[in-house]
Amino acid sequence: MSTAKKEYKRITVKSLVEMKNRGEKISMLTAYDYTMATIVDSAGIDVILVGDSASNVMAGHETTLPITLDQMIYHAASVVRAIKRSLVVVDLPFGSYQSDPKEALRSAIRIMKESGGHAVKLEGGKEIKESVKRILQAGIPVMGHLGLTPQSIYKFGTYTVRAKEEEEAEKLKSDALMLEKIGCFAVVLEKVPAKLAREVAASLTIPIIGIGAGNGVDGQVLVMHDMLGMTYEFQPRFLRRYLNLYDEMSGAFKNYISDVKSGDFPSEEEQY
Ligand code: KIV
Numbered sequence: 001m002s003t004a005k006k007e008y009k010r011i012t013v014k015s016l017v018e019m020k021n022r023g024e025k026i027s028m029l030t031a032y033d034y035t036m037a038t039i040v041d042s043a044g045i046d047v048i049l050v051g052d053s054a055s056n057v058m059a060g061h062e063t064t065l066p067i068t069l070d071q072m073i074y075h076a077a078s079v080v081r082a083i084k085r086s087l088v089v090v091d092l093p094f095g096s097y098q099s100d101p102k103e104a105l106r107s108a109i110r111i112m113k114e115s116g117g118h119a120v121k122l123e124g125g126k127e128i129k130e131s132v133k134r135i136l137q138a139g140i141p142v143m144g145h146l147g148l149t150p151q152s153i154y155k156f157g158t159y160t161v162r163a164k165e166e167e168e169a170e171k172l173k174s175d176a177l178m179l180e181k182i183g184c185f186a187v188v189l190e191k192v193p194a195k196l197a198r199e200v201a202a203s204l205t206i207p208i209i210g211i212g213a214g215n216g217v218d219g220q221v222l223v224m225h226d227m228l229g230m231t232y233e234f235q236p237r238f239l240r241r242y243l244n245l246y247d248e249m250s251g252a253f254k255n256y257i258s259d260v261k262s263g264d265f266p267s268e269e270e271q272y
């Protein structure tokens with residue numbers, strides 16, 4: 001297995017499978033706006049996820065459930081305007097695909113037409129099989145999402161690790177296989193035991209992207225605000241913080257406030 005990195009002009013769903021075949025890990029981060037997407041795209045990220053975590057980090061909701069399809073389209077269109085290289089995957093929000101395959105297709109089409117995103121992501125396994133098939137039949141690439149699926153938080157009751165018990169692990173494995181079989185190009189595995197995630201990644205030909213799923217998978221995804229340290233209450237074990245932006249930004253804001261109050265800003269050079 002070669003780990004040599006190939007330079008892609010644009011990342012496509014096909015590139016991701018090639019990366020898996022070469023043993024090159026796939027990098028994925030969320031983004032929800034133009035400025036952040038510009039920075040993360042030019043840094044060389046492979047996949048940008050316009051996640052429904054926007055409901056938490058952008059809108060301040062406790063769960064991902066309230067965000068609407070219109071709001072997801074707004075975020076996704078802002079991201080698409082920024083990118084030159086990354087593949088943009090957009091979450092179908094809660095309530096936009098669960099009732100029937102036709103509704104799921106209509107929602108996916110709206111995302112593709114109105115935002116310019118390249119693929120959609122849906123949470124769930126066999127319960128949403130017909131919806132995923134319908135979307136795929138329309139030529140829209142689909143990423144699956146198994147394990148902890150935050151849109152079902154009220155069914156689970158907690159955000160703890162999923163599929164620790166045999167029965168749930170078996171269901172997850174068969175759901176992942178089913179998603180591959182019907183044509184999904186990748187699957188996110190969230191908060192599941194590393195051993196199980198490694199097993200799933202080894203048994204599938206499509207890439208498995210993990211979040212809290214250990215190092216044996218084909219790529220990793222994190223929520224941008226968490227890895228930048230802009231959020232501070234959310235401290236799961238799987239999260240690596242690359243900056244402490246909350247404190248950095250807070251310090252900058254305090255300095256600005258103090259400069260304005262003292263009359264230090266603007267200086268002679270900063271006026272006309
Ligand atoms: O919405 C999101 O950010 C996600 C990731 C946590 C995978 O689905």
